[in-house]
Every structure is written in C-alpha cells, then in structure tokens.
Amino acid sequence: EQSINRLSQEHIQHQRGLEKQKELLDKLRYEQQESRVRQQTVTEQLDELAMAPETVLQQMPADADETLWKHKVDDLTSQIERLGTINLSAIEEFQMQSERMKFLNDQHADLSEALDTLTQAINKIDKESRQRFKETFDKINAGLQEKFPKLFGGGQAYLELTEQDVLDAGVNIIARPPGKRNSSIHLLSGGEKALTAVALVFSIFELNPAPFCLLDEVDAPLDDANVGRFSKMVEEMSETVQFLFISHNKATMEIAKQLAGVTMREPGVSRMVAVDIEEAVSLAES
Template sequence: DTAALEAQQSTWNAGRGELQAKLAALETATVAAESALAAADRTLANAERSLAEARQQLDTMGDENHRVQIQLTEAAASRRSIVERVEAEWHRPLAMLLDGLVLLDLDIDTLEAESSRIVAALEGIGPVNPLAVEEHAEESKRLDFLTSQRDDLVSARQSLIQAIREIDGTARQMFLETFNAVQANFLRVFTTLFGGGECDLRLANADDPLESEIEIHAAPRGKRTQRIHLLSSGERTLVAVSLLFSIYLTKPSPFCLMDEVDAPLDDANVGRFTRLLEEFKVTTQFLVITHNPRTMQSADAVYGVTMQEPGVSTIVGVRLGEREREHA
C-alpha cells in the first residue's frame, strides 16, 4: 500500500508540477494580457482623445464651412449687384467692359489714394442723376440739330447780307441817277415857273443817300437862297409844283391828277402854272380840280358839278376848244 501511495504521490507530484508549470504559464500569460490590456486601454484612450479632437475639429470646420458659405452667398449677391449697377451705368455688358479694361501698374496705396480722391470729387459734384446719360444723348442730338439750324441761319444771313449789299448798291445807283435827273429838271422847271431865280436839291448826308434827308433850297428872282419854309404860300406851292414836274419829267406818265394846286397862287403865278401845263400836255393828259377861272380858261375841257335841286348833283361838261371854233 505504501508503494501504491508513493506511486500515487509521485503521480500527484508530477501532475502538481505540470499544474504549477501551467499556472506559471497562465500567470505569465495573465501578466502579458494585463500589459496588453493596459496598452490597449492607453491606445483606446488615445484613440478616444483623437476622436474627440477630430469631432471637435469637424464641428469647428463645419461652423467655418457654414460661415464661408454665407460669405460666398453674400459675395455672390454683392457681385451681382455691382455687375448690375456697372452695366446699368455704362449701358454695356460687363464682359465687354472687361475686354476694354486697362490695368494700371500701381501699388495698392496709390490706387486707394486715387480712389479716395475720385470719391471726394464725386461727392463734391453732388447727387448723380441716373438719367444723365440719356439726357446727355438727347441734348447732344438737340445740340447737333440746333447747330445745323444755326449754320443754315448763318449761311442764310450771309446770303441775305450779300443780297442786301447788292440791292443797296443797285438802289444807290438808281437813286443817284434819278436824283441827279430830278435835280436838273427841278432847276429847269423852277426857272420856267419863276421866270428866273435859283434852286437846288441837296442830300443832307451824301455818304448815305438812301437814308439821307433831301433839302430843298429855292431863291425866287430878286431873293437870296433860303429854305422853302421861309417862302410865301404861293411861292411854296410853285416850288412844290416844280418838284412834282421834275419827278414827272424823270419818268413821265400818261395821266396826272392835281387837286386844287393853284388855290394859293395869285393871277401871275396861275398864268405861269397854266403855261407849264400847256408845255407838257402834249405827252400827258392833266386832270385838274380847280376853282380858279384862269385855270379853267386854259383847259381843253371843263366838267362841273352843279346842284339845281337839293340833293341832286348834275355833271356839266364843256369843251372849250370846240366852243371857240363855233364862235369863230
């Protein structure tokens, strides 16, 4: 029994050694596992920290991305507003304006200073009329039209001035020719009516005959030369008749009507007047309204108006030349 017990003890001791070896191995494995677990725990903690940091960064980047998106939206809206304003002010697409853009090789400080100067100048100008471009275009058209009209008026004015000069020259020449003829006829008729004496027609301003007054100087025989307002009424009448016949001789007419021209004349001057009519009646028929018997005696025909009954006028005509032949 002892041997069996010793054998069984040996077996147990052997099994105990194996179990101790296994226990040692298990303890070693446990230590390694614990070490690995600690390392894993540390790794997990580090991973969790990294994850937390990553999540924090992600949240921060999400907020930043949202802020950037908002800024981009605002920038896009601001750009559209700027583009619309530029295109509205310049009436051209932005692409066309950019094609003609000239870049300035200047630093930012210089550009900002120039921008500030321009802004100050614009503020000094005052509020800007948004319709100024259209109004300028309309006013430019009107200016071109008015300029064209002005040029036409200036040209017409020059033509009129030239025509006036030509007309003035022709009128001046014709007037001087007529005036000289009337002046010569006036002297001849005057000496015929007055039986002598002196007379003259003068221009008050010989440099401008068309606008000048005409002065009449007359001196019947035995009197000194003087203006006609100093003469007697009969003399003034004869001077006027002389002037009328002087004009008539310059351009004779077939008929001449005189209304009581002989009224202020005395008998002697009436005789001179009738002799003048006798001289010119060859080419002109004179119709003379008169109450003077001597003038009637020198007429070839007399027509009188009588009123034998109240309100009834009767015309009576007598040809004196035929009556004289009948009496003869």
C-alpha cells in the same frame, strides 16, 4: 555623465534650431500659397484683358516698382470712392445730350448761314437802293433846276441831302425866286411855295410819267404873271400827260380842251355843264 549632459544640450539646441526651421518653412509655405492665390487672380485679370503674362513681362519697364504702383492704385481707388455712387444712367443721358447738342449745332449752323445770306441780301439791296436813289435824286434835281426858272421867270432852285448816307438822309428844297436870297422854302410866300411844289411835282412826272395828273386849285395863290407861266408849262406837258385840274382862274381855263362845271340855275337844283372848247370856238367863228 558629462558627455550625456553635453549631448543633451546639443540635442536641445538642435531641437530649437529645428523649430525655427519649421517656423520658417511654414512661413514660406504661407507666402507661397498667398503668391499662388495672387498669381491666379492676376492670371484671371490678364485673361479678361486677353493678355498673356509673357507679353506683359516683356513690355514691363526695367524700373517697375510694385510698391509704387500699389500706392497709385490705392490712391486712385480712394479718389473713386470719394466720387460717390456711380450714376448708371449717365451714359444714356450723355447720349441724349450729345444728340441735343448736335441738333442745336445744326440749327446754329443753319441760322448762321441764313444770317450770312440775309446780310448779303441786305448789303445788295442797300447798294442798289443807294444807286437808284442817287440816280433818281440827280434827275429830279436837274428837272427842278430847269422848270423853276421857267415858272418864276428866273431864279434858281435845287435839292440837297441833309446827310451823306442817302438811305438815312432827308431832302431839303432850296428855292430862290428872282430878286430874293432865301435859303429855305419855308421863307417863301404861299404862291411861291405852291409854284415851287409844282416845279418839283412836274420834275417827278417827267422822270416817271403817270397816265394823268390831277391838280386841285394849284393856281389859286398865284398872280396873273405866274398863272400864265404855269398854264404854259401845263400845256407843254399835256402832250405826254393828261391833266385834270380844278380852277376858278379864267387864264387857266383857256388852256383846257374840255370844261366841266356845276351850275345852279334854279335854287336848290344843281346841273353839270360840259363844254368842248374846240367845238365852241368853231361855232363862235361860224
């Protein structure tokens, strides 16, 4: 009986051990099945990526940690979920915006190139304008300094710029007739201003001669001495410029080759009268 009891106890213990082994076996089978499913899933993923498992295993680092990688995957998945709904039209919008950006960049490049060209043209024009203005200014100034003493019988006159930049500067006329110390043309009398203006205009005419010059009673505010010098200069310049002048001064009329006037012999009736000076002189001499 004791042996039977002992054997019964051993049988019960073996039964319990067997049950534990069965449970462990079932657990291993379950884990094996789970591993097969995971293996199949990973194999399918590798097939989609056109990667062989052997290649992946060879390239896998020695310190590979599946748990750490899984945490990273879960973290990235969580971040993707927080991004919200995926905009399926984002690629098309990106392409449209990229094309628009390329168009705008091309436009910007064209405008920048045009701006550079325009800037170069402006600089070239400014440089040429400064050069031509300076040359013209110097020639007119030299002509004024030459003609002013002839018209006034002495004195001096010259031009000066109000600023250093010739493109932004104004021009002042400094005129000093004989016996005066004026610093500006505004301090001159009417006749002196007129004669100074004549000197300036004649200097410009010498620089760029015109076919004819029209003078309207320029000699009106001048005295007899100034009228004589004015008439002499007009007569000298008439060799290159045809002068048409309106005058009531006899001294000025004496230098004209043709006279044309308006007379009213009868009340309310005007007539044009023309006189050829050379013909009139020849008739008078005969």
